[in-house]
Amino acid sequence: MFFSKYSLDIRRFILIKLGVNIDHIATIRQQRRGKYPDLLDAALICKNAGADIITLHLREDRRHIQDHDVFGIKSNMINTDINMECAVVSEILDIACKVKPYSVCLVPERREELTTEGGLNITKDYNKIYKAIKNLKDYNIQVSLFIDPEYEQIEAAFHAGADAIELHTGKYANLTLNYDINEELNRINNAVISAIKFGLKVNAGHGLDYSNISKIASIKGISELNIGFSIISKAIFSGLYEAVKDMKSLIHKSSLNSLY
Ligand code: PXP
Numbered sequence: 001m002f003f004s005k006y007s008l009d010i011r012r013f014i015l016i017k018l019g020v021n022i023d024h025i026a027t028i029r030q031q032r033r034g035k036y037p038d039l040l041d042a043a044l045i046c047k048n049a050g051a052d053i054i055t056l057h058l059r060e061d062r063r064h065i066q067d068h069d070v071f072g073i074k075s076n077m078i079n080t081d082i083n084m085e086c087a088v089v090s091e092i093l094d095i096a097c098k099v100k101p102y103s104v105c106l107v108p109e110r111r112e113e114l115t116t117e118g119g120l121n122i123t124k125d126y127n128k129i130y131k132a133i134k135n136l137k138d139y140n141i142q143v144s145l146f147i148d149p150e151y152e153q154i155e156a157a158f159h160a161g162a163d164a165i166e167l168h169t170g171k172y173a174n175l176t177l178n179y180d181i182n183e184e185l186n187r188i189n190n191a192v193i194s195a196i197k198f199g200l201k202v203n204a205g206h207g208l209d210y211s212n213i214s215k216i217a218s219i220k221g222i223s224e225l226n227i228g229f230s231i232i233s234k235a236i237f238s239g240l241y242e243a244v245k246d247m248k249s250l251i252h253k254s255s256l257n258s259l260y
Pocket of ligand 1 (some may be wrong): 085229230
């Protein structure tokens with residue numbers, strides 16, 4: 001076995017890191033605006049299960065993650081890398097500069113969208129993005145730009161001063177449904193090669209799940225993958241059995257006790 005000769009530390013450098021996006025735990029909590037499911041508990045479970053990074057998208061409309069979530073996780077999980085997804089707007093970026101996460105991924109954001117739909121258009125919004133990157137880097141925050149796998153966006157990310165790009169894998173994820181993936185995989189692969197030539201770190205994410213992950217995780221040169229929806233969805237089923245059993249047992253215990 002290759003790794004048996006090497007320390008775990010070497011694995012840390014050569015294996016792709018997993019960022020777990022816990023936004024949708026907050027989506028459930030915000031349905032009642034109560035205390036649970038608790039985001040800090042969720043982040044700790046992810047970390048204990050092997051997540052290298054906790055990813056949170058503080059959206060302008062605060063539909064899931066709230067300001068106190070980012071500050072709370074940052075102050076309670078001191079040895080954990082936090083990645084904040086942020087729109088390029090000063091209100092959110094000011095918060096990021098106060099939180100000082102390990103990294104910020106700048107994303108396009110539209111209120112009416114269900115999730116981040118496409119990558120940034122860096123060439124169009126160059127000045128705004130350039131200023132945001134400079135400001136974040138002044139706070140020692142690593143900045144990545146969420147882009148489609150296109151050469152002109154990669155080149156623009158480099159010129160704007162980004163440390164990293166996060167390639168949008170949403171198109172790949174949707175194509176797997178039609179078994180027509182090779183063209184998009186090539187596009188992603190070529191984007192990784194180009195970005196590395198520019199000296200950019202390459203992350204990827206969006207729509208990745210248990211059936212489509214292996215082809216992306218086999219691409220050489222990717223540093224981090226950010227995955228949310230599929231993990232949280234699977235967690236519902238892996239936890240549902242226990243959750244029902246525990247409730248049933250509490251009900252039975254109480255109803256039996258009431259007989260005495
Ligand atoms: N990366 C970015 C930049 C995103 O906006 C999202 C969605 O919030 C993800 C990764 C995770 O996508 P998914 O929830 O589909 O795994």
